[in-house]
Amino acid sequence: MDPHSDIDPLTALAIRHGTDKWGAHFYTPIYHATFAHLRHKPVRLLEIGVGGYEFRRDGGASLSMWADYFPRGRIVGIDVAEKKLDLGPRVTIARGSQTDAEFLARVTAEHGPFDIIIDDGSHVPSHVVASFKALFPALAGDGLYVIEDVQTAFWPKYGGSPRTGGDTFALAQSILQALNHAEVRLAAPDWQPPPVASTVRAFRAYHNLFIIEKGDNTEPSSLRLDREDLHVARAIAAIEREVARAPTPESTAHLAMMYFLTKQPRRALETAQAGLVRWPDNLRLLIAAIRITRRVGAAKALAALAERAVALDPADLLLRKWLERAQAAASSPPAKSTAPTPEPSNVR
Numbered sequence: 242m243d244p245h246s247d248i249d250p251l252t253a254l255a256i257r258h259g260t261d262k263w264g265a266h267f268y269t270p271i272y273h274a275t276f277a278h279l280r281h282k283p284v285r286l287l288e289i290g291v292g293g294y295e296f297r298r299d300g301g302a303s304l305s306m307w308a309d310y311f312p313r314g315r316i317v318g319i320d321v322a323e324k325k326l327d328l329g330p331r332v333t334i335a336r337g338s339q340t341d342a343e344f345l346a347r348v349t350a351e352h353g354p355f356d357i358i359i360d361d362g363s364h365v366p367s368h369v370v371a372s373f374k375a376l377f378p379a380l381a382g383d384g385l386y387v388i389e390d391v392q393t394a395f396w397p398k399y400g401g402s403p404r405t406g407g408d409t410f411a412l413a414q415s416i417l418q419a420l421n422h423a424e425v426r427l428a429a430p431d432w433q434p435p436p437v438a439s440t441v442r443a444f445r446a447y448h449n450l451f452i453i454e455k456g457d458n459t460e461p462s463s464l465r466l467d468r469e470d471l472h473v474a475r476a477i478a479a480i481e482r483e484v485a486r487a488p489t490p491e492s493t494a495h496l497a498m499m500y501f502l503t504k505q506p507r508r509a510l511e512t513a514q515a516g517l518v519r520w521p522d523n524l525r526l527l528i529a530a531i532r533i534t535r536r537v538g539a540a541k542a543l544a545a546l547a548e549r550a551v552a553l554d555p556a557d558l559l560l561r562k563w564l565e566r567a568q569a570a571a572s573s574p575p576a577k578s579t580a581p582t583p584e585p586s587n588v589r
Contacts, residue, residue, distance in 0.1 A: 251273040258303070262306070281313060284313075287318075287376075288304060288318045288359045316331055319362075320336060357384060365399050366412075369409050373388070377437055384454075389449070420441045420458060423465070442456030488519075493513070494526045498532070500512060501529075510537055513529050540573075541571045
């Protein structure tokens with residue numbers, strides 16, 4: 242029986258090389274799930290902290306593990322202590338501090354850009370922050386930045402705080418704000434996002450472990466959809482193609498609402514109306530048409546649509562309320578000016 246049949250390949254390598262990333266910690270299954278797609282690519286990996294403390298010829302277990310896991314990879318380790326280890330031609334060790342921005346810049350210029358950076362260094366929260374600020378901008382465009390042993394953020398002897406998580410969790414909060422910068426700026430227009438805001442793609446938190454994914458983060462706020470925005474334009478184009486290829490009442494209603502949310506009410510109404518010709522009794526299409534017609538301001542048409550919707554679901558109190566208001570508006574003389582009724586953008 243294979244003794245490693247119940248573990249993943251990276252965990253098996255961790256055991257073979259004696260790294261505490263499995264056993265004392267439980268990181269390797271997470272790493273395998275995260276890095277498996279890169280395994281046979283010529284990745285460049287930087288690990289802060291070689292291990293073995295100040296012993297010159299001890300440490301390097303995880304560097305050896307990474308070299309085996311990424312057979313085409315270039316592995317770089319940095320440590321403040323002098324290390325005399327021969328881990329093969331694809332592994333390089335440089336001596337320097339993780340808080341020394343000039344040293345980190347030299348390592349990146351010589352060996353980067355890195356696809357994966359793992360902070361397994363001092364675990365002092367202020368050092369964690371300094372390394373992230375220096376290295377994340379230099380990470381490859383779709384790279385992954387890992388912060389290990391996050392528990393020290395709660396330990397006062399490392400400079401952490403059991404109540405707030407200290408500098409490490411202040412960093413985490415700033416990353417989460419950066420990830421959602423479009424929404425934060427909508428609520429606080431004077432707020433200035435951190436420099437990495439447009440390049441933080443994802444933030445994942447595990448027990449004692451953070452993983453930050455780099456990538457495009459220029460999506461607009463869900464409350465500020467502009468059809469000229471590249472992300473929005475691509476989304477609409479994809480929906481249009483799918484509706485043309487295999488139309489359903491749901492996809493047609495979705496397309497109509499996307500036109501509506503991007504300030505194309507006439508196009509939205511035409512799309513909803515065309516859908517209702519094909520699926521006259523589809524409640525989702527009727528609701529979309531009602532929402533759009535409320536903004537366009539056609540009172541009689543709105544009342545007719547609301548009547549059809551209530552006939553399909555007479556127990557729906559909101560539909561009945563819409564019908565009462567539409568009927569009242571249809572029977573009243575037109576007002577001189579009517580402000581449009583705000584509509585939620587998070588239409589499901």
